[in-house]
Amino acid sequence: MTDVVSMKDGIYRNTCPRNCFGSCGILSYVKNGRLMKVTGDPKHGFTQGKLCAKGYAYTQFVYNPKRLKYPMLQTPRGSGNWKRISWDEAYSIIADKIIELNHRYGSNLACGYNKFSGNLGILHYAVEGMFNSIGPHTKPVGNPCALTGKLAVNQSFGHSFSSPPEEMAHAKLIVIWGANPAVTNVHQMKYLYEAKRNGAKLIVIDPIFTRTAEKADLYIQIKPGTDLWLAYGVAKLLIKRGNYAESFIRKQTFGWEEYKHFIETKIELEDVSKRTGAPLEAIELLADAYETTKPAVTWSGLGIQRNKHGSGSIGAITSIAIITGNLGIPSGGLYFMHFDVEHFPLHLYNHKGPAHPSIHTSREIDMSNYPKSALALKDPPLKFLWIASRNIITQDQDLKGWKQLFDRLELIVTVDLYLTKTAEESDLVLPAATHFEEDDLHVSYWHYWLSINQKAIPPYWEAKSDLQIARELTRKLNELSPGFSNFPYEKEPLDWIKAELTPDIMRQYSLTSYEDLLAGPHVKEIDSAQQFQTKFWLNPFEESGGLTELEEYAPEKQQPGVYTLLTPQSLLKIHSQYEMLPWLNQEESDNMIEISTKAAEELEIANYTKMEVFNETGSIVGTAKINPSLPNNVVVAAQAGSNPINKLITHCHSQESSTFFYDSTVKIRKWRDGRV
Amino acid sequence: MFKRVGFRFNADECIGCRACEIACKNENQTPTGIQWRKVTKLAPEIYLSHSCFHCDSPECFRVCPERAFSKRQDGIVQIDENICTGCQLCVTACPYGAPQFNPETKKVSKCQMCYQRQDMDLVPACVEACTTGALKQVDLNTFSDENAVRSLQGFADVTITCPSVVFYPVKPKKRYFLAT
Numbered sequence: 001m002t003d004v005v006s007m008k009d010g011i012y013r014n015t016c017p018r019n020c021f022g023s024c025g026i027l028s029y030v031k032n033g034r035l036m037k038v039t040g041d042p043k044h045g046f047t048q049g050k051l052c053a054k055g056y057a058y059t060q061f062v063y064n065p066k067r068l069k070y071p072m073l074q075t076p077r078g079s080g081n082w083k084r085i086s087w088d089e090a091y092s093i094i095a096d097k098i099i100e101l102n103h104r105y106g107s108n109l110a111c112g113y114n115k116f117s118g119n120l121g122i123l124h125y126a127v128e129g130m131f132n133s134i135g136p137h138t139k140p141v142g143n144p145c146a147l148t149g150k151l152a153v154n155q156s157f158g159h160s161f162s163s164p165p166e167e168m169a170h171a172k173l174i175v176i177w178g179a180n181p182a183v184t185n186v187h188q189m190k191y192l193y194e195a196k197r198n199g200a201k202l203i204v205i206d207p208i209f210t211r212t213a214e215k216a217d218l219y220i221q222i223k224p225g226t227d228l229w230l231a232y233g234v235a236k237l238l239i240k241r242g243n244y245a246e247s248f249i250r251k252q253t254f255g256w257e258e259y260k261h262f263i264e265t266k267i268e269l270e271d272v273s274k275r276t277g278a279p280l281e282a283i284e285l286l287a288d289a290y291e292t293t294k295p296a297v298t299w300s301g302l303g304i305q306r307n308k309h310g311s312g313s314i315g316a317i318t319s320i321a322i323i324t325g326n327l328g329i330p331s332g333g334l335y336f337m338h339f340d341v342e343h344f345p346l347h348l349y350n351h352k353g354p355a356h357p358s359i360h361t362s363r364e365i366d367m368s369n370y371p372k373s374a375l376a377l378k379d380p381p382l383k384f385l386w387i388a389s390r391n392i393i394t395q396d397q398d399l400k401g402w403k404q405l406f407d408r409l410e411l412i413v414t415v416d417l418y419l420t421k422t423a424e425e426s427d428l429v430l431p432a433a434t435h436f437e438e439d440d441l442h443v444s445y446w447h448y449w450l451s452i453n454q455k456a457i458p459p460y461w462e463a464k465s466d467l468q469i470a471r472e473l474t475r476k477l478n479e480l481s482p483g484f485s486n487f488p489y490e491k492e493p494l495d496w497i498k499a500e501l502t503p504d505i506m507r508q509y510s511l512t513s514y515e516d517l518l519a520g521p522h523v524k525e526i527d528s529a530q531q532f533q534t535k536f537w538l539n540p541f542e543e544s545g546g547l548t549e550l551e552e553y554a555p556e557k558q559q560p561g562v563y564t565l566l567t568p569q570s571l572l573k574i575h576s577q578y579e580m581l582p583w584l585n586q587e588e589s590d591n592m593i594e595i596s597t598k599a600a601e602e603l604e605i606a607n608y609t610k611m612e613v614f615n616e617t618g619s620i621v622g623t624a625k626i627n628p629s630l631p632n633n634v635v636v637a638a639q640a641g642s643n644p645i646n647k648l649i650t651h652c653h654s655q656e657s658s659t660f661f662y663d664s665t666v667k668i669r670k671w672r673d674g675r676v
Numbered sequence: 677m678f679k680r681v682g683f684r685f686n687a688d689e690c691i692g693c694r695a696c697e698i699a700c701k702n703e704n705q706t707p708t709g710i711q712w713r714k715v716t717k718l719a720p721e722i723y724l725s726h727s728c729f730h731c732d733s734p735e736c737f738r739v740c741p742e743r744a745f746s747k748r749q750d751g752i753v754q755i756d757e758n759i760c761t762g763c764q765l766c767v768t769a770c771p772y773g774a775p776q777f778n779p780e781t782k783k784v785s786k787c788q789m790c791y792q793r794q795d796m797d798l799v800p801a802c803v804e805a806c807t808t809g810a811l812k813q814v815d816l817n818t819f820s821d822e823n824a825v826r827s828l829q830g831f832a833d834v835t836i837t838c839p840s841v842v843f844y845p846v847k848p849k850k851r852y853f854l855a856t
Contacts, residue, residue: 037702039804050807056698059705182691189808193689209853211691214721219851282852571693582708583701598856631854 112138118389163333179301245325315539371401
């Protein structure tokens with residue numbers, strides 16, 4: 001059954017909502033209520049009318065026989081015994097449970113959700129708004145992806161910071177530490193090439209010889225997690241040679257004397273070389289480049305903050321950008337990602353719920369340690385879990401913890417487009433709309449363009465947006481228990497979008513009305529000079545305990561036979577999204593495990609034969625692919641697939657950090673039949 | 677004078693992102709498995725985006741017993757699927773793997789360089805999609821650049837069919853790998 005109201009034929013403006021740097025502007029060609037094709041929006045200043053391979057596959061993403069068509073109930077959970085139910089039945093089951101738990105425990109603290117980056121549209125904060133609207137509940141906080149880097153950048157700048165990406169085209173030196181834009185941020189590559197055509201030099205530092213590294217004029221391979229040492233090594237050379245921007249440093253930094261003293265007394269180049277694995281010659285070339293080429297831009301990738309030294313690494317790399325004076329000159333810059341979405345009112349996210357007589361706030365649990373934190377909750381325990389924009393079973397870590405938690409939950413509801421591995425473990429699945437089937441508003445975390453997402457086609461079968469689900473479920477709650485929720489369900493999507501466009505936001509993005517966005521994306525006005533008025537903190541910071549950490553960080557800790565597991569993004573997927581698209585999954589079988597030539601020789605694992613990766617949390621069987629450029633003690637596996645590698649992710653939790661996915665270690669061996 | 681359309685492929689700027697390949701599917705809605713355009717690894721660190729190269733001396737044209745192929749004045753090689761009997765002689769003859777046999781329809785199809793778009797002065801969908809500008813369309817009658825080359829390492833022999841494509845090779849680079 002499709003929407004009775006058919007959409008008008010024509011071209012609509014959409015925005016790709018994926019957890020990606022691009023947030024690409026899309027033009028959707030619609031005929032008879034059907035999405036015929038997509039193209040890039042030429043009015044989007046960053047993506048300039050281009051999409052990526054995944055974006056060009058959107059017709060197949062929307063009209064996919066594997067998409068969920070209607071709400072379904074599974075009894076018992078995990079049995080595969082699914083039964084189609086109506087939306088009204090689904091809402092009744094959920095509302096009855098929420099109300100019953102409220103009666104049982106006297107509050108809604110037994111109800112929680114786990115939502116992350118499946119769709120970054122601002123209206124998808126409807127999930128948060130829906131939970132807020134029932135008063136205190138169990139609320140996830142943190143960011144498993146980027147919190148470590150965010151806090152490290154904040155320490156240097158006092159706020160989030162990332163230069164406008166278009167400006168990279170004017171740099172003369174581009175140094176990328178642990179990012180792979182050729183795979184994860186393809187539209188940025190044109191700015192790199194524009195700079196290169198004007199004589200710029202590209203340097204890439206990465207333990208993996210990535211597709212971006214292949215394109216670098218200079219590539220330096222280092223051992224995983226040793227970026228901070230390389231950055232300190234470069235600083236050592238710059239300071240030794242007296243080649244630093246002294247007047248800029250004196251005027252605009254804090255902590256210079258301590259920093260200089262630290263570099264001069266604690267850092268030895270031979271030691272840096274030994275720890276990083278980079279020869280002295282390479283460290284010198286990197287320092288030479290920073291010394292002689294201006295303007296230089298420095299890019300700290302998300303990869304370097306996926307281990308416990310991530311914060312230190314980001315700080316040390318930022319410090320190079322600062323002491324070389326590149327943050328004080330035009331087109332010199334520093335890139336990580338920004339959090340400008342937080343500058344919006346986010347009315348849904350910040351929706352204020354009804355007060356509880358004795359409980360004043362929601363109960364917070366850390367996203368990076370969700371199952372353990374949730375299992376520890378008592379009085380009341382967590383009993384109801386709502387999962388949206390998230391595929392926990394393939395993307396989170398501590399899956400044993402998740403299993404324990406799931407076993408204790410009385411109702412698990414998953415909202416998704418497909419029957420994901422997480423949906424398979426739920427009691428109820430609710431079919432989600434694609435971004436072509438809903439209205440939304442988007443801000444990127446990389447570029448500075450604001451763009452609209454128009455509802456272009458009727459929903460696929462009975463799919464609904466997170467906002468529509470929030471509106472209907474809260475109405476049902478109030479029907480059954482008047483006043484249970486204060487969600488303003490009468491508000492239409494456009495009301496929420498317009499409410500985000502405050503006079504201040506309109507001024508920043510040069511908008512006169514909401515309608516301006518229908519004519520094309522708008523860019524934020526950024527005064528680069530203004531941005532550098534603040535003073536920077538140099539790393540290591542006095543109070544951060546960086547020095548102690550440094551001394552404790554002994555080189556060559558890794559035992560023989562133990563491999564660091566790296567699980568970067570794949571080209572044709574984002575995490576587990578796009579797995580179901582035949583256009584994008586024609587060749588390589590899943591569960592490919594990349595191993596070094598040396599590991600293959602030592603363990604007698606032949607190319608394209610079955611092998612096993614294992615550690616204390618479990619074992620994965622995959623197909624070996626020998627990668628001659630891989631460091632000896634590194635194993636690379638793609639995320640998701642039929643047997644998700646995250647089963648082997650072990651995260652040592654620390655407060656105020658994202659998940660250290662790359663601190664996991666594994667052992668490997670040839671696969672033998674019958675081995676348990 | 678008529679133009680002679682062709683592709684210009686800069687191997688140094690191709691990041692192997694496959695947007696061209698899927699943009700072709702998006703534009704032409706070809707079934708899964710029918711690859712009018714494809715990105716492959718030609719040699720270590722060299723990606724090639726390839727489709728029909730609309731050759732000057734197309735082998736497909738020469739071997740087809742049904743005369744299903746034609747060459748437009750601008751150089752685009754077309755196939756008329758209505759005439760094709762699915763004998764696949766063209767599939768065997770093409771040095772670049774361009775003709776695609778569909779086992780369901782028993783017909784061959786291939787890249788027609790988005791001639792409907794060309795007739796509206798638009799570039800092919802693959803060229804439009806290329807984010808780095810590695811893949812471009814040029815008029816080979818006027819194109820001239822001393823840095824351009826006729827072939828790339830690992831590419832098929834160009835002397836047989838004279839494909840309508842020119843290349844820029846990859847530039848030398850400096851690398852420091854960890855000691856093994």
